[in-house]
Amino acid sequence: MALRQYRIPVFYGMAQNVTENRLNDGESPNACNMDTQGGRLSVAKGYVRESQTALPAPETARRLYGWRRAGERRLLVATASELFVLDETAGEWKRIYSFVATASSAQYDFLPVKIASTEYLLIANGSARMAKWDGVSEAAEAFGSTEGLSDIAVNFVELYYARLFAAGDSANPSRLYYSQAPGDTRTIENWTVATESENVGGGFVEVGTDSDPITGLFALSNQLLIFKRDSLYRLLGDRPGNIRIQPVNGTMQQPVHTACVRVGDVLYFLTSGGMYYFDGQTVQRKADADKVQLLLQHANLADCTAAARGDRLYFAFREGEGEGANDAMLIYDLARGTYMLRRGFSAQGLYAAGGTLYLLDGNGYVCRFEEGETYDGARIDAYWKTPMTDLDSKAVNKRLEELYLRGSGGILLVEAVTESGTVYNERLMPGESERILELGLNGDGRAFQLVFRNVNGSHFMIDGGVELILDMQRRVL
Numbered sequence: 001m002a003l004r005q006y007r008i009p010v011f012y013g014m015a016q017n018v019t020e021n022r023l024n025d026g027e028s029p030n031a032c033n034m035d036t037q038g039g040r041l042s043v044a045k046g047y048v049r050e051s052q053t054a055l056p057a058p059e060t061a062r063r064l065y066g067w068r069r070a071g072e073r074r075l076l077v078a079t080a081s082e083l084f085v086l087d088e089t090a091g092e093w094k095r096i097y098s099f100v101a102t103a104s105s106a107q108y109d110f111l112p113v114k115i116a117s118t119e120y121l122l123i124a125n126g127s128a129r130m131a132k133w134d135g136v137s138e139a140a141e142a143f144g145s146t147e148g149l150s151d152i153a154v155n156f157v158e159l160y161y162a163r164l165f166a167a168g169d170s171a172n173p174s175r176l177y178y179s180q181a182p183g184d185t186r187t188i189e190n191w192t193v194a195t196e197s198e199n200v201g202g203g204f205v206e207v208g209t210d211s212d213p214i215t216g217l218f219a220l221s222n223q224l225l226i227f228k229r230d231s232l233y234r235l236l237g238d239r240p241g242n243i244r245i246q247p248v249n250g251t252m253q254q255p256v257h258t259a260c261v262r263v264g265d266v267l268y269f270l271t272s273g274g275m276y277y278f279d280g281q282t283v284q285r286k287a288d289a290d291k292v293q294l295l296l297q298h299a300n301l302a303d304c305t306a307a308a309r310g311d312r313l314y315f316a317f318r319e320g321e322g323e324g325a326n327d328a329m330l331i332y333d334l335a336r337g338t339y340m341l342r343r344g345f346s347a348q349g350l351y352a353a354g355g356t357l358y359l360l361d362g363n364g365y366v367c368r369f370e371e372g373e374t375y376d377g378a379r380i381d382a383y384w385k386t387p388m389t390d391l392d393s394k395a396v397n398k399r400l401e402e403l404y405l406r407g408s409g410g411i412l413l414v415e416a417v418t419e420s421g422t423v424y425n426e427r428l429m430p431g432e433s434e435r436i437l438e439l440g441l442n443g444d445g446r447a448f449q450l451v452f453r454n455v456n457g458s459h460f461m462i463d464g465g466v467e468l469i470l471d472m473q474r475r476v477l
Contacts (some may be wrong), residue, residue, distance in 0.1 A: 003401070006468040008386065010039035013338025017290035020387035032341050033382035042461035043382040043409070043454050044342060046375045047359055047367040051075070053091045055084065058364030059325065063108040063258070063305070064349025066358055067121050069135050075358070075366055076121075077349065078108045083123060083131065083140060086366065097140035101127035101153070109257070111157045113164065115187050126155025126168045148190040149202070152177065156257060158217040160224045161238040163202075164188035165217055167226070173213030176226065177204045181239070199239040207233055207245055216257030221265050225278060229254055232283060250283035252276050259304035261313055263334065270304060270315045272296050275332065292330065292339045299328070307352040311335040314357060314369075316347035325362055345375040379457025388417070390447040399444035399471040405437050406430065410458030412437075419445025429460050441468075 008025045013036060015027035023029065026039075035044040055061060060079040067074045075086040083097040103125035111122045113132075120132040122143060129151050133140035144150030154177065155168025164179040179188040181200040194201030207214060207226055216227035224235040226245070232252070237243040253271035260269040267278045274289025274296065300318040303326060307314050311334045316326040325346040332339055346362030357369040367376055374380060391398070400416050400423075408431045416423045423442045430437050450468070454460060 002472045004391075004398075004470050004472050006391070006470060007465060008467075009465040011036040011041040011384070011462075011465075012039075012336070013291070013333070013340055014295075015291045015339075016294040017288075021389050021392070023387040023389075025386070025389075027387065028384050029387055031384045032343050033380050034340060034384045036336075036338060036340070039465075040407075040461055040463045041384055041452065043373075043380060043459045044340070045370045046372045046380050047345070047361070047369045048372040049376060050358060050366045050368050051086060051088060052365075053086060053088070053093065054364035055093050055360065056364065058348055058360065058362060061348040061360055061364075062103060063110070064351050064358065064360040064366070065110045065121075066351045066353045067110075067112060067135065068353050069119065072135075073353070074135055076110075076123075077360060078103070078123065078125070080104075083133075085133075094138075096133060096138070097123070097131045099125055099128035099131070101125075103127045107155055109156050109168075111159065111164075113159060113188060114182075115189060122157055122164075124154050124157050124166070124168070126153060126170065128153050130154065130157070130166075144189050144191075148192055150177075150179070150189050150191040156214065156217040158219040158224060159188075160219040160235070165219075165224060165235075167207075167214040167217055172204075172206075172210070174206050174208050174210045174228070175204050176207050176214065176217075176235075178202055178240075199241045201240065203240060205243070205245065215254065216260060218257075218260060218262065218267050220262075220267065220278075220280070223280075225267060227254065227257065227260075248278075248282055252283045252285070256301065256304055259301060259306050259315060259317075261306040261308045263308050263313070268306075268308075268313055268332075270296075270301065270306065270317075270330070272299065272301060288337055288339075292341075295330070295341065305347070305350045307350040307357055309352040309355065309357045309370075314350060314352070316350050316359075319343075344378060344380060373459050374457065380459075381454065381457065383451060383453040386450045388447055388449040393472065394446055396472045396474050397444055397446055398448055399473075400441040400448060401469045401471055403439040403441055403450075403469075404467045405462050406433065406435065406464045407437070407460060407462040408432075409460030411455040412458075412460045412462075413453040413455050414439060414441075415451035415453065416441045416443045417449040417451065418443035419447070426455060433463070 012026045063078045080102045084093040109124045123131045130143035131140045132143040154166040166177045180186040180190045180202040191202035218225045226233040232248040253273040255269040275286040304317040313332040315330045329342040349360040351358045409429045414425045
């Protein structure tokens, strides 16, 4: 008998970039609804309702947005052609605007602005003239005017050096509009040339060709990024007289604009080719992007929506082809460089503010994510699979003997997978930090894998790693 110890000292995240035999013992080729903060392995938190008022016909929702005004917060949902706001006092969703045309999926852009002395929220959907709402009126109103050349149906809006930039005009798909510089009698609702000077006036510029339409605008501290279907440009300068528009070098797959999220002065975005970011000069693919390559091969990112909360990026997407709500979420921890997957709910919209991630679920409720132990009453089914490994000793037979761990919570199900089959072992977690849980295991073969699962939605946490004792014997031919 030759005993060997197999250890998982720290749990990290998912990794699908190399063969499982080469994975770190603390990484998983397949995990769901788990969390590894602090190197511990625990069932992830769920979400709880922020409001008890459900949006009627939640399947029609396109975007969720939270507008944080002075002393209050307004939650809005855009459907294909209408805009609703949650009246928490009355306990109802009130329709405040109807667009004259229907927006397609993954459209809508929201932008808080100031026009003269009044704060507004701009809402653009690419199919009809923009709307603006002051947050207190019973209804929103149309933005701009024919005289100001700003009554155009655009889809993407950004503020850059106090001017409003807009794009997504279906009649002029590569055209970038910009407003007058606010001041005196000028406002961002006027896109005409100013008599005082060209440097305070509005206008437009063509970016590339119409066959490569603009698909998103994002302002950073010193430049405006212009996403196009097949390329990326950046605008430098603070007035029409010194504006320069330059193509950005770098190979990338284009994202939908809702799959882009800013953290500080860095823009991150998810594509079917992995996660990318703009570093201020060019586009870079994350060095660890391949860790979720198998997951993204079967992901539908057409309606992907993103948000950032603390050091975490959240991307809600749809698994598989076809239509429907986003039914999975990829979470990336910027500080630890780890990816984790969540399933078991529908995400009609995401929005983060004030350290809280809000989600519009499939039942139409606005919920706070990363809270509670269920998905608003629906149990969380979680698992973590260790790499299938032969410990680089392919000629040696491994018989699983004993598993040792510490932790707390409910029932833990351990599956031991070997050539001889899968053996299941359920145990109640010890609950006290000084106690060790010992599990006798069965099964033998030249490769093995462990699977940790919760039972009937139970929550558990493994702290201090895992140790497995194996009996290793060279196989006799």
